Amino acid sequence: MNSHAKFTSIVGFDSAWTDNPKAPGAICVIRLGADGAFLHLPPRLASFAEALDVIENERGDAQKCLVALDQPTIVPNLTGSRPVDKVAGSLISWIGGGVQPASRSKKGMFDDAAPIWRFKQALGAIEDPELARTASSGTFLLEVFPALALAAIESAFCSRLAAPKYNPSNRKRFKISDWQAVAEAVRRFGTLNSLQHLDEWCSVAASSELPRKADQDKVDALICGLIGLHWFVAPRDQSVMIGDLQNGYMIAPAISGVHERLHAAARQRDVPIQ
Template sequence: MKPDLSTCSISVVGFDSAWTDSPKAPGAICVIRIDGLRARLYLEPRLASFGDALEIIRGERSDTDKCLVALDQPTIVPNTSGSRPVDKVAGALISWIGGGVQPANRSKLGMFDDTAPIWRFKRDLGAIEDPDLARTASTGLFLIEVFPALALATIDRAFCRRLGAPKYNPTRRKRFREEDWQAVGSTIHQFGTLRALDQLEQWCTAHSALRSPKKADQDKVDAIICGLVGLHWLAAPRELSVMIGDLDSGYMIAPAINGVHERLTAAAILRGVPIS
């Protein structure tokens, strides 16, 4: 049973961690607050290291009844090589639309080895990693893994077609398309509108108007996508989201506004990966 959103305050933190915690290439973070059935963009996306993120999340945890961190980075990586089962399932759709899924394994130094920043972050965060409990609990600090590229494909049908992935990474200048940059901004705004999120339109309009966006600007976009996926997971009916994988081998949470794509379903069945 979901909590009564009118009686509790909730914070959703969207965090694109950038994986390696490099001072020269930090991630980005944003905060969405839900209070009295209204959602608002409380903290606009800004650059943040793992340490910065911890400080912001701790503040949110102390100020609200429940805090959900939606993180764009694999949070459960038991495999020593190759890819997690969930990465292969997501990759079945992402590769079809013209994108890629970076394999997560413990041999990736600085990302998932025993001393990688993600494990220190999780330890210091002390959050409960149980997506279904995050939906039903009235209080607590929770963590879920999300994937912006998968979210965009499941939110907007225009991106979910053969080679239809938006080319909005400014560092790949030969592939970057200004119209895709603007289309992603429009998609974010429309997705936020579904959850009546205040203060989002102004940010999306200004961000989409950037004529020479940098990688940091894309990180901010991904942070807001993370936050919106977290908000959707908490506020929308369960059948409008999908959990691919499990808490043993790894998982991802994504919207399923248009239903679960047949490629995800087929790939999950083929590999014996849970999908719900």
């Protein structure tokens, strides 16, 4: 490690779950140092192996490295879904979105041979969100969920059936106005956390008249990175950890407090939320 490197590297990685070469995920890097936070690597497509290369470079230079991953990272249940999926789903389904249930029965995603486990082993990161906030050095992993973050950062998305339809591959539901609204919400979320070099990227994304699925993956990678940045720099009560390190968890922004539907679903299922 470069002894002069006093910055923290935050990697946002939308993994696409299955490591399909024809449909890779996307990655971005935010660096946080004495001069504030800036977008060091704008979102670009990346496989699990390519993501590991990016992360290796970052942790070679940074004092601390956080990987904010849009994929379940702790999946002990053989079937069904995790308690945290059900809690998140209580809000996401209400706003008109969906939560992919995570279990070991999902071949290619969470079975013993799934790429996520090889990725985690190669990464060798500490999975302890609270320690990630306070530790002075090390590599840490966080599970995040962009759809839940969007509901928290933009009130217009957080009402009955108001989830943004911004997936270009779902042509019947996709709305270009929602795509533009997501780009603007991401820009404002970055501004809230004083992220530099973001406005231009969001403006270009918003101006795209025919975005593709790969463009959505890049936006989601940026949201992942912003959730990680927010976890670090915002007061702790402006973020939430749903679930636990035994059964699975998610980190999400909670700028205006935790939505009552999440609280109610967590109480009903005896799932920690803090």
